[in-house]
Amino acid sequence: MAGNSRDPGRSVTARALSVLTAFDIDHTRLTLTAIARRAEIPLATAHRLVRELEMWGALERDGDGRYEIGLRLWEIGLLAxxxxxxxxxxxxxxxxxxxxxxxxxxxxxxxxxxxxxxxxxxxxxxxxxxxxxxxxxxxxxxxxxxxxxxxxxxxxxxxxxxxxxxxxxxxxxxxxxxxxxxxxxxxxxxxxxxxxxxxxxxxxxxxxxxxxxxxxxxxxxxxxxxxxxxxxxxxxxxxxxxxxxxxxxxxxxxxxxxxxxx
Amino acid sequence: MAGNSRDPGRSVTARALSVLTAFDIDHTRLTLTAIARRAEIPLATAHRLVRELEMWGALERDGDGRYEIGLRLWEIGLLAxxxxxxxxxxxxxxxxxxxxxxxxxxxxxxxxxxxxxxxxxxxxxxxxxxxxxxxxxxxxxxxxxxxxxxxxxxxxxxxxxxxxxxxxxxxxxxxxxxxxxxxxxxxxxxxxxxxxxxxxxxxxxxxxxxxxxxxxxxxxxxxxxxxxxxxxxxxxxxxxxxxxxxxxxxxxxxxxxxxxxx
Structure with missing residues (x-):
């Protein structure tokens, strides 16, 4: 495992998941800046990851441009x-x-x-x-x-x-x-x-x-x-x-x- | 956007998400091989991505070693x-x-x-x-x-x-x-x-x-x-x-x- 720690794939997936972890019951709607801060990733990285997660449906944008957990992630979660x-x-x-x-x-x-x-x-x-x-x-x-x-x-x-x-x-x-x-x-x-x-x-x-x-x-x-x-x-x-x-x-x-x- | 299409980060995130998409109501428990086949990714890639998703709690393994959607993904999904x-x-x-x-x-x-x-x-x-x-x-x-x-x-x-x-x-x-x-x-x-x-x-x-x-x-x-x-x-x-x-x-x-x- 230790040998894999610099694997770029690993860190990208981990960072994508950290974007999701930025959300909790007290933070259900977040701006891009808030996501980057809470996920502890650079704003540019957050921007790219959020865009990908949004395209897939894991995130959605509300009327004010803030991000929320998307319908598709909710649907997949229900399979647990x-x-x-x-x-x-x-x-x-x-x-x-x-x-x-x-x-x-x-x-x-x-x-x-x-x-x-x-x-x-x-x-x-x-x-x-x-x-x-x-x-x-x-x-x-x-x-x-x-x-x-x-x-x-x-x-x-x-x-x-x-x-x-x-x-x-x-x-x-x-x-x-x-x-x-x-x-x-x-x-x-x-x-x-x-x-x-x-x-x-x-x-x-x-x-x-x-x-x-x-x-x-x-x-x-x-x-x-x-x-x-x-x-x-x-x-x-x-x-x-x-x-x-x-x-x-x-x-x-x-x-x-x-x-x-x- | 087009200039980013070879961005390795983009494809890793997309592949990680494709692992999740392998699951649906008729496929709630999958072997690693089935995940790779349904997500259309090489077995080695599937293995690495599944391990990361499992570590985070997006996937869990059942008693027979098959993978299921994890409790943590269900919890995050409920924030939608x-x-x-x-x-x-x-x-x-x-x-x-x-x-x-x-x-x-x-x-x-x-x-x-x-x-x-x-x-x-x-x-x-x-x-x-x-x-x-x-x-x-x-x-x-x-x-x-x-x-x-x-x-x-x-x-x-x-x-x-x-x-x-x-x-x-x-x-x-x-x-x-x-x-x-x-x-x-x-x-x-x-x-x-x-x-x-x-x-x-x-x-x-x-x-x-x-x-x-x-x-x-x-x-x-x-x-x-x-x-x-x-x-x-x-x-x-x-x-x-x-x-x-x-x-x-x-x-x-x-x-x-x-x-x-x-």
Whole structure:
């Protein structure tokens, strides 16, 4: 690899990708100058790369001449298994959950040491929350995060605790020993709870979603107002919904295996 | 521009993007060999580009060593305005519509001469349909397509008809003059209908969604069984939902203008 570091191809691709990395949820529309600054590339290089990315459809220009992520990149991104398999299967179950609980419903996966929200459904009656599809939150202070951490390899838990457990509210668990015991409970009773540990006033409950091999691949959760949340009432509709999604994932894995063997 | 065509940077970026283009809904998992073949690049080049795209997170490898679109590309794609503004705003309205109609609910935009489905919600009772979020369908044979074509510049209509109007069922409108009159009706009565014109047995009704400038930016539609579909009953909940989404888009545009002027 080291011998390749001066490979011009490598650096061009890396720079093209750095243009995309200049965009995030707080920077969805950028001028060319801002892209060059955020991507740390010369303006002339940024100009050339942006033009190519725009021609392909990875970037688009808005009415003010600023750049945004393009429709084509969004379309290609939807082919990622997290959307094309997981989200597509889970969506009808999430709609039903949202309809029956009138609360926020989340589907999330773990990426390294973070929760990534795959989808969030909400209703007018639901409590306002900070998550959004494609957004990231911590593993130790959210219901879905606790489920994902509880079922991750133990090395993940060690690595996560080594970085320290940031406090978000007075109720956030910041002591690794306590978190370890909590995750043990998550595994034994089959669901996780987070009581005002991320946001004061909000309570979340989450359960695991399995794939065909029995691996926990996602977490399904509900976030409600802590005052009106009754954990048992939230867990009740979550369990069959997660079971339904898991069942559909198993069926899909079987179809894929059949396709491969032919 | 012509002087830049031998610019090695340009071709490297283009080749990296061609690796992404190798993936589509029928090809979500590809071997390195398949990527090279579909992207029409040498295997060694594909190997180097795929490695870089994988390092960045644009590609990921599955258990069988095949490549898939990665989580990071999906995340960046979600920053596209079609998701981060349009879909996020429309989703709660779509959920409500889906709940009240028990049918398929679509949000779509026009990209050139095609309908692009931004989101599709469905229920267990809904009729099976071929659309999916990120999927494309024709403009002349779908409810959302007719709305988008009816409100497109007239040059789009001419260009669309010039290519010919493919027939999907016995009911598809394939005659430009008839399509023109139909689109006139769509504009005058404020909604579009497609009766078994894409798929036998399915009927769709759609209405326009406006932005702050009054431009039609999307179409909201319901697809139902043609036998049980009552157009007036479908239009009734569609109108206020589209109005609600348009209103939210206007508010958002105002906030963005305020932010810009400060």
């Amino acid at each position: 298994p997290v959307n094309s398999r997981l989200r597509e299967i889970a969506l009808p179950y999430m709609q039903e959950l949202c309809q029956s609980t009138h609360d926020n419903v989340h589907l999330a996966v773990r990426d390294g040491l973070e929760v990534v929200y795959v989808e969030k459904l909400t209703t007018p009656r639901a409590v306002p929350i900070i998550s959004r599809s494609g957004g990231r939150l911590p593993l130790h202070s959210t219901g879905v995060g606790k489920v994902l951490l509880a079922h991750a390899p133990s090395a993940v838990m060690h690595q996560y605790c080594e970085r320290g457990l940031p406090r978000y509210t007075a109720y956030t668990i910041t002591e690794p020993g306590r978190l370890g015991r909590e995750l043990q409970t998550v595994r034994s009773r089959g669901f996780a709870q987070a009581n005002e540990e991320m946001t004061l006033g909000n309570c979340s409950v989450a359960v695991p979603v399995h794939d065909g091999g029995g691996t926990v691949v996602a977490a399904l959760g509900v976030v409600a107002h802590s005052v009106r949340a009754e954990v048992s009432k939230l867990v009740k509709p979550l369990m069959p919904a997660a079971e339904g999604i898991s069942q559909r994932l198993v069926e899909q894995d079987r179809i894929n295996l059949d396709l491969l063997s032919h | 305005p079609v998701n981060s503004r349009l879909r996020e705003i429309a989703l709660p309205y779509m959920q409500e519509l889906c709940q009240s109609t028990h049918d398929n609910v679509h949000l779509a935009v026009r990209d050139g001469l095609e309908v692009v489905y931004v989101e599709k919600l469905t229920t267990p009772r809904a009729v099976p349909i071929i659309s999916r979020s990120g999927g494309r369908l024709p403009l002349h044979s779908t409810g959302v397509g007719k709305v988008l074509l009816a409100h497109a510049p007239s040059a789009v209509m001419h260009q669309y008809c010039e290519r010919g109007l493919p027939r999907y069922t016995a009911y598809t409108i394939t005659e430009p003059g008839r399509l023109g009159r139909e689109l006139q009706t769509v504009r005058s009565r404020g909604f579009a209908q497609a009766n078994e014109e894409m798929t036998l047995g399915n009927c769709s009704v759609a209405v326009p969604v406006h932005d702050g400038g009054g431009t039609v930016v999307a179409a909201l539609g319901v697809v139902a069984h043609s036998v049980r579909a009552e157009v007036s009953k479908l239009v009734k909940p569609l109108m206020p939902a589209a109005e609600g989404i348009s209103q939210r888009l206007v508010e958002q545009d105002r906030i963005n203008l305020d932010l810009l002027s400060h």
